[in-house]
Amino acid sequence: MVDSFVFRYMKEEDIDQILEVEHASFATPWSREAFYNEIYNNKFAVYIVLEEDDKIIGYCGTWIVIDEAHVTNVAILPAYRGRKLGEALLRKMMTIAKEMGARSMTLEVRVTNHVAQSLYRKLGFQNGGIRKNYYSDNQEDALVMWVNI
Numbered sequence: 001m002v003d004s005f006v007f008r009y010m011k012e013e014d015i016d017q018i019l020e021v022e023h024a025s026f027a028t029p030w031s032r033e034a035f036y037n038e039i040y041n042n043k044f045a046v047y048i049v050l051e052e053d054d055k056i057i058g059y060c061g062t063w064i065v066i067d068e069a070h071v072t073n074v075a076i077l078p079a080y081r082g083r084k085l086g087e088a089l090l091r092k093m094m095t096i097a098k099e100m101g102a103r104s105m106t107l108e109v110r111v112t113n114h115v116a117q118s119l120y121r122k123l124g125f126q127n128g129g130i131r132k133n134y135y136s137d138n139q140e141d142a143l144v145m146w147v148n149i
Contacts, residue, residue: 005085007092010047010059012039017056018049025075027137038072046096050076050089058085060093062105069097069149071107087119094123098149105149108134108142120145 010018015035022029038045044065050058058076062069071093076086097105108131109116125145134142 004052005057005088006051007048007089008051010035010039010049010061012036014049014056014059015039018059021056021059021075021077022073024078026073028135030073045072046093046100048089048093048096050085052080058089060089062093062097064097064100064102067101067103069093069100069102069105071105074107087122090119090123094147094149102149104146106144106146108144110135111141111143117143117145120147123147 015032018035019029019032035047038047038061042063044063045061046064047059047061049056050060057080058074060074061072063072064070071090074086074090074093076089094105105125106128107120107125109120111130125147128144128146131142131144133139
C-alpha cells in the first residue's frame, strides 16, 4: 500500500502544504517561520515529507544531536490516517536517524493520545517519564517515550 507514496527531504517550497497538515493535526500548530527556521537555521533538524501524486500528505521532523534523535513532529492528513502511513513515515525517519549516527530516539506525546502511543509502542518505544503541563494549549502532561534504534 505504501508503494505509491514517496518519501523525500522537506524543502522551503513545501511549507504551505506542511502548514495544511500541521493545522489539520495539532491544536497549537507551528508557524511558517518555525518551519523556515528548521530548514535554514537549525543544523540539527532533519525533516521528511510523504507525498502522493506530488501532494504532501504527511511529514516528520527530528533533531539529531550527537547520537540521539528527538522527534519534533509527526503528522498525517486526517483523510489518510488509519492506513499505516504514520508508521511508515516514522520507520523511515528512524532509518534516516540511524544512518546519521543516532542510537536512540525520543519523543513526547499527549498522555491522552492513546492512538499515537500505540503506534510508538509498536515501533519499540517505551515509557520514559512524564513532562508535567507540557502542552501550552491546555497544560496537558506529555508522556516521554524512548527507543534504541
